[in-house]
Amino acid sequence: xxxxxxxxxxxxxxxxxxxxxxxxxxxxxxxxxxxxxxxxxxxxxxxxxxxxxxxxxxxxxxxxxxxxxxxxxxxxxxxxxxxxxxxxxxxxxxxxxxxxxxxxxxxxxxxxxxxxxxxxxxxxxxxxxxxxxxxxxxxxxxxxxxxxxxxxxxxxxxxxxxxxxxxxxxxxxxxxxxxxxxxxxxxxxxxxxxxxxxxxxxxxxxxxxxxxxxxxxxxxxxxxxxxxxxxxxxxxxxxxxxxxxxxxxxxxxxxxxxxxxxxxxxxxxxxxxxxxxxxxxxxxxxxxxxxxxxx
Amino acid sequence: xxxxxxxxxxxxxxxxxxxxxxxxxxxxxxxxxxxxxxxxxxxxxxxxxxxxxxxxxxxxxxxxxxxxxxxxxxxxxxxxxxxxxxxxxxxxxxxxxxxxxxxxxxxxxxxxxxxxxxxxxxxxxx
Numbered sequence: 096x097x098x099x100x101x102x103x104x105x106x107x108x109x110x111x112x113x114x115x116x117x118x119x120x121x122x123x124x125x126x127x128x129x130x131x132x133x134x135x136x137x138x139x140x141x142x143x144x145x146x147x148x149x150x151x152x153x154x155x156x157x158x159x160x161x162x163x164x165x166x167x168x169x170x171x172x173x174x175x176x177x178x179x180x181x182x183x184x185x186x187x188x189x190x191x192x193x194x195x196x197x198x199x200x201x202x203x204x205x206x207x208x209x210x211x212x213x214x215x216x217x218x219x220x221x222x223x224x225x226x227x228x229x230x231x232x233x234x235x236x237x238x239x240x241x242x243x244x245x246x247x248x249x250x251x252x253x254x255x256x257x258x259x260x261x262x263x264x265x266x267x268x269x270x271x272x273x274x275x276x277x278x279x280x281x282x283x284x285x286x287x288x289x290x291x292x293x294x295x296x297x298x299x300x301x302x303x304x305x306x307x308x309x310x311x312x313x314x315x316x317x318x319x320x321x322x323x324x325x326x327x328x329x330x331x332x333x334x335x336x337x338x339x340x341x342x343x344x345x346x347x348x349x350x351x352x353x354x355x356x357x358x359x360x361x362x363x364x365x366x367x368x369x370x371x372x373x374x375x376x377x378x379x380x381x382x383x384x385x386x387x388x389x390x
Numbered sequence: 391x392x393x394x395x396x397x398x399x400x401x402x403x404x405x406x407x408x409x410x411x412x413x414x415x416x417x418x419x420x421x422x423x424x425x426x427x428x429x430x431x432x433x434x435x436x437x438x439x440x441x442x443x444x445x446x447x448x449x450x451x452x453x454x455x456x457x458x459x460x461x462x463x464x465x466x467x468x469x470x471x472x473x474x475x476x477x478x479x480x481x482x483x484x485x486x487x488x489x490x491x492x493x494x495x496x497x498x499x500x501x502x503x504x505x506x507x508x509x510x511x512x513x514x515x516x
Contacts, residue, residue, distance in 0.1 A: 099493060118498045375490075382475070382496030383487065 098261050098387040101127040104142020105379040107310050107346035108171050115352040120381025123171035133236025136163045137265045143175030151180050158186030162235040167251035168202035177212050187221035200225040243298040245269035247323040255298045261387045264299050267308040267346050271325040285313050289332040299337035309344035327359050331366045345379035422515035429508030430456045441469045459506025
């Protein structure tokens with residue numbers, strides 16, 4: 096029973112508190128997926144602090160058992176970890192998933208070196224367990240999680256999460272525009288469908304919900320090529336080609352106000368309408384929970 | 391005849407304290423509100439003061455809506471850290487936040503909430 100997705104941090108690059116970003120939120124990358132028995136966390140940006148406070152309000156009697164997946168260890172995806180209250184409780188177990196070398200785990204702990212933070216990683220009371228993917232699939236509680244590679248400076252991972260026939264894909268920090276089959280067409284004819292290779296579409300295929308990095312507008316992107324993020328319109332085309340049902344645009348640019356994000360969502364909705372498709376697009380917003388297991 | 395001048399030291403602790411006491415006033419509180427903009431009972435305004443209240447058609451609901459589109463216990467409003475959240479209580483027609491079906495959400499100023507044929511606009515208090 097129950098497949099819930101909650102957005103705790105949807106901002107890219109750096110936290111942006113303040114009135115301009117109050118509605119969508121200013122915390123960096125953090126997403127929770129849960130069932131009645133399992134809690135998965137995707138990314139440990141500053142949104143993780145609020146998630147931690149929520150978790151300790153009503154912890155299970157046996158303590159918290161959490162599964163933490165990191166897309167990659169850039170600051171905006173790990174900065175919340177030193178402020179994650181459950182990590183200070185001896186009754187908590189945190190499984191940290193990474194590649195075979197599990198460099199994410201090393202970098203997560205490295206940010207708590209004395210030069211950066213007063214509390215040492217080794218002094219955290221929780222049991223923190225590095226875990227590696229066997230191949231590209233793990234069973235985490237009652238979820239199956241598949242990892243896939245993405246195009247980002249230094250590399251990043253996307254995750255396809257499955258439970259009882261429902262699928263959510265978490266795909267932040269991927270420069271889709273460098274993977275287009277015909278990049279020149281996207282530049283010369285922005286309205287034309289941007290085609291992505293089958294290997295990129297495969298992990299997204301038929302997802303009920305795709306949470307995807309859509310940091311830039313078409314106009315902004317040319318000055319940010321190689322920074323590792325996608326144009327919102329390209330993400331829409333990806334979702335359309337992959338048969339996705341619902342698309343959450345996320346990793347909002349720190350320069351974008353709530354009104355800017357609204358405008359990007361409206362542009363995306365127009366693009367879907369022009370394609371004659373039924374994809375539902377919205378802007379990921381802090382504090383919103385979706386339920387995936389509705390009929 | 392010699393004149394005496396008095397100088398005021400702006401940074402003296404006592405002067406600063408007086409200035410702060412003179413300038414500081416607790417701000418008046420403004421209630422969180424829901425205004426019904428569509429559906430039976432449209433135009434009603436509800437000031438939110440309870441920490442927990444239920445919206446629904448049933449007689450035990452705190453904020454009653456006389457609509458068959460609204461479940462008896464449709465949604466729960468909860469205040470935490472002076473922010474209100476809404477949560478769907480497994481209603482038949484769901485809760486839509488600005489057009490998006492949600493299970494739960496922290497509310498922000500200007501949000502619209504649709505429960506069946508009933509629509510509310512939320513005004514954030516302070």
